[in-house]
Amino acid sequence: MAFSGAKEDGREVKIYEYLDELSTDLADYISELSEASVKERGVFAIALSGGSLISLIRKLYEAPYSKTVDWSKWYIFWVDERVVAKNHVDSNYKLAKDGFLSKVPIVPSHVHSINDTVSAEKAAEDYEFVIRQLVRTRVISVSDVSDCPKFDLILLGMGPDGHIASLFPDHPILDEKDEWVTFVTDSPKPPPERITFTLPVINSASNVAVVVTGSSKAEAAHLAIDDVGPDVPSSPAKMVQPTKGKLIWYLDKAAASKLDCTKCSE
Numbered sequence: 001m002a003f004s005g006a007k008e009d010g011r012e013v014k015i016y017e018y019l020d021e022l023s024t025d026l027a028d029y030i031s032e033l034s035e036a037s038v039k040e041r042g043v044f045a046i047a048l049s050g051g052s053l054i055s056l057i058r059k060l061y062e063a064p065y066s067k068t069v070d071w072s073k074w075y076i077f078w079v080d081e082r083v084v085a086k087n088h089v090d091s092n093y094k095l096a097k098d099g100f101l102s103k104v105p106i107v108p109s110h111v112h113s114i115n116d117t118v119s120a121e122k123a124a125e126d127y128e129f130v131i132r133q134l135v136r137t138r139v140i141s142v143s144d145v146s147d148c149p150k151f152d153l154i155l156l157g158m159g160p161d162g163h164i165a166s167l168f169p170d171h172p173i174l175d176e177k178d179e180w181v182t183f184v185t186d187s188p189k190p191p192p193e194r195i196t197f198t199l200p201v202i203n204s205a206s207n208v209a210v211v212v213t214g215s216s217k218a219e220a221a222h223l224a225i226d227d228v229g230p231d232v233p234s235s236p237a238k239m240v241q242p243t244k245g246k247l248i249w250y251l252d253k254a255a256a257s258k259l260d261c262t263k264c265s266e
């Protein structure tokens with residue numbers, strides 16, 4: 001690892017020279033959280049994003065994790081999903097299924113994808129309903145500071161504009177306080193129709209990891225992580241501030257190249 005540092009607010013920033021190293025560390029981190037959560041609650045509720053994240057968690061289906069992780073206790077959710085059929089090339093479910101879920105023995109009934117036969121609005125409503133049922137049975141824990149679900153782990157990617165999940169800069173849903181899952185029909189990143197967890201849900205998680213690679217994300221990473229003052233473009237990624245949970249940024253050197261830290265280029 002090139003650099004790992006903790007910020008005053010408890011956030012951790014990890015920067016890697018090689019993607020392979022980042023992927024191994026990420027797999028270590030996820031398997032440790034899974035073990036701790038299974039020990040404490042008997043289950044592990046994890047929410048995935050789309051994009052490059054899925055290939056960056058690939059080490060999880062290799063040894064030793066493929067054998068040591070208790071896959072039967074995993075429950076899978078999506079932080080955001082594109083409103084397309086599950087077999088569509090744009091589907092985050094398909095991406096995760098082809099690139100991860102089909103390679104590990106997760107119980108099919110523990111995989112909670114969206115209803116792909118309805119409108120974005122209805123899909124968001126249905127997904128929130130599913131999550132509410134699972135909060136009731138404590139498959140998903142509940143936050144003791146908000147009434148929000150408390151996922152054991154939320155994995156996020158970030159776009160070059162600083163978006164996370166399907167929460168885009170300056171979009172009114174960044175202010176959503178009541179819904180757990182909402183929808184957009186005007187996403188600047190195609191496809192336009194998506195459902196997404198809201199910030200209160202993301203910030204109620206026990207653990208959040210933002211995994212970012214590539215130089216196109218360097219400026220957005222700087223704006224989200226560094227103390228840049230108020231007069232800067234809106235950054236949804238900067239609004240990821242778990243109330244009680246732990247936040248870790250996993251960056252490669254290119255994505256970290258504009259961070260204000262002296263040791264980052266070591």
Ligand SMILES: O=C(O)[C@H](O)[C@@H](O)[C@H](O)[C@H](O)COP(=O)(O)O
Pocket residue numbers: 049050051052053080081082092156157158159160163164165166189
């Ligand atoms: O469905 C989506 O589009 C994603 O969930 C989205 O939030 C993604 O995580 C970022 O856009 C980063 O994607 P990349 O890592 O591929 O740049």
